[in-house]
Amino acid sequence: MEVKMDPLFLALSYFRRRRLQQCSDICTKILQDNPYDQAAWSLKTRALTEMVYIDEIEVDQEGIAEMMLDESSIAQVARPGTSLRLPGTSQGGGPTPAVRPLTQSGRPITGFVRPSTQSGRPGTMEQAIKTPRTASTARPVTSASGRFIRLGTTLFEYIFHHENDVKNALDLAAQATEHAQFKDWWWKVQLGKCYYRLGLYREAEKQFRSALNHKEVVDTYLYLAKVYQRLDQPITALNLFKQGLDHFPGEVTLLTGIARIHEEMNNISSATEYYKDVLKQDNTHVEAIACIGSNHFYTDQPEIALRFYRRLLQMGVYNCQLYNNLGLCCFYAQQYDMTLSSFERAQALVANDEEQADVWYNIGHVAVGIGDLTLGYQCFKLALANNNDHAEAYNNLAVLELRKGRIEQIGDLQGSYTAAQKSEDSFPEHVDTQQLLKQLRQHFAAL
Structure with a gap:
């Protein structure tokens, strides 16, 4: 039967x-x-x-509207070390910005791509238009809070996430909060999420603070810290994370939040220490391993960085970026037999033209390092064929053209000064490009 x-x-x-x-x-x-x-x-x-579903705890990028209509900032020029938008110079004995490459927002290159560090706050409208937004999240979806799922809570999440109807979700959360006599922490957190999505950060702060008064929950600390980061108050966010660690000692998400803020403020040494604390609690934390490996690479310790990246391979991480980093580490650690094979793997795993351009750029960098300038020139050209805004490729082409004595544009060849100007157009704050342009202008002035 x-x-x-x-x-x-x-x-x-x-x-x-x-x-x-x-x-x-x-x-x-x-x-x-x-x-x-x-x-x-x-x-x-x-x-x-x-x-x-997308994890709301992640700090998302600011769009054009937030950039042009920012009403949350008070001072136009913040004090050094108190703003995420002006990270300033390296602190605590870490590597200087001249050693560690910077993003277009002035932040140091991190070892792990996150929405808040993809490109940061665009400096101009043109850069904002060219800045892609990301819908992915770097950290895994947070675990359930232990609350029993009822039809009201699932209805709210459906309206908020699936329908993206924040106004009706806010009305539902407000009525549920009133029905619970303003004593239900979960509904207050949902109110705070709605206010945050609407750009009402101070109202969101009040709701999250009130929710913490009712019950100490890790996610609430993360939501509130997200508000302070959007308000450009990293010191307040750091103090909040440390307050959360008093109630939840060794909590990985709180330690990671502290490390991220230090990293975005260019305090690399402190960030590395907190990432090490993360690994003491979770030795398979991909972000911590990647960021520590990146820091060792940029402090002239490629052999140690290689260990961390190999650890990621053992954990099953298999992408273009990882093999790119492995190729560079092998080259600087003088393990030349593994260098080209790593870049070949990276070429096989590229997902878009930008990744393809990065691989060709790094191969060109290796070629220049071994003295094969012709191969390096061709690789930089291939990088630009895949990404015409690759500032570093333009800069290195300009250096090679300068070595050949071709300073101005000759026929269809790319002259040094023209390539340097294109590099500046793509990345105005690029330090090496600015130094090269200064050298070229001094040459023209001496003629």
Whole structure:
């Protein structure tokens, strides 16, 4: 005799196995027979929400609207060491910006790509238009808070995440908070998330603070720190993270938050210490391993950096960026047999033209390092063929043209001064380009 599985149980099984579309389809069939089945409604909204869920704790990039209509800043020029938008010089004996490459926002290159460090705050409208936004998150989705899922909470998450209707989500959260006599911390956190999404950061701060007064939860500390980072108050965010560590000693997400802020403020040595504390709690933390490896590379310790990147390979991380870093570490550690094979792997794993350009640029850098200037010239040209805004490739082309004595543009060849100007157009704050342009202008003045 054939035994049929209960449809709701089957839908729940699909949900647990992350087969969300099949779960939603079964719930739809159940609701066609019984539109008032709250369990089916709850499970379907959860499945639809999980399809588009993005961790709200991550600090997202500022768009053009935030850049042009920033009403949260008070002082136009912040004191050094108190702003994420003006990170200043390296502190605590770390590497200087001239040694460690910088992003276009003036922040040091990190070892791990995050939404808040992709390109930072655009300096001009042209840069803002060219700045891509990211929908991915660097840290994993946070664990459930232990709260029993009810239809009201799943309905809110469906409206907030799936429908992206912040206004109605805010109304629902406000009514639920009032119904709970303003004593439910979870609904206050949801109110804070809605206010944050609407750009009302001070109102969001009040809700998160009130939620912490009711119950100490790690996620609430992370949400509140996100508000302070958007308000450009990194010192307040650091103090909040440390306050959270008093209640949750050794919490990885809080330690990581502190390390990220120090890194964005160019305090690399302190960031590295906190990333080491992260590894003491979780020795498989990819971001901490990558950032520590990056720091060792930029402090002339490629052999040690190589150990960290190999550790990532052992953990199953397999992408173009990792093999790019392995190739450079092998080159500077004089393990030449592994250098080209690493770049070949990187070439096989490229996902877009920008990654392809970075691989060709690094191969060109290696070629120049071994004295093959012709190969280096060709590699930089290939980098520009894939990414016409690659400032570093333009800069190195300008240096090679200068060595050949071709200072101005000759026919269809790229002259040194022209290439340096294009590098400056792509990345105005590039230190090496500015030094090269200064040298070229002094040459023209002496003629």
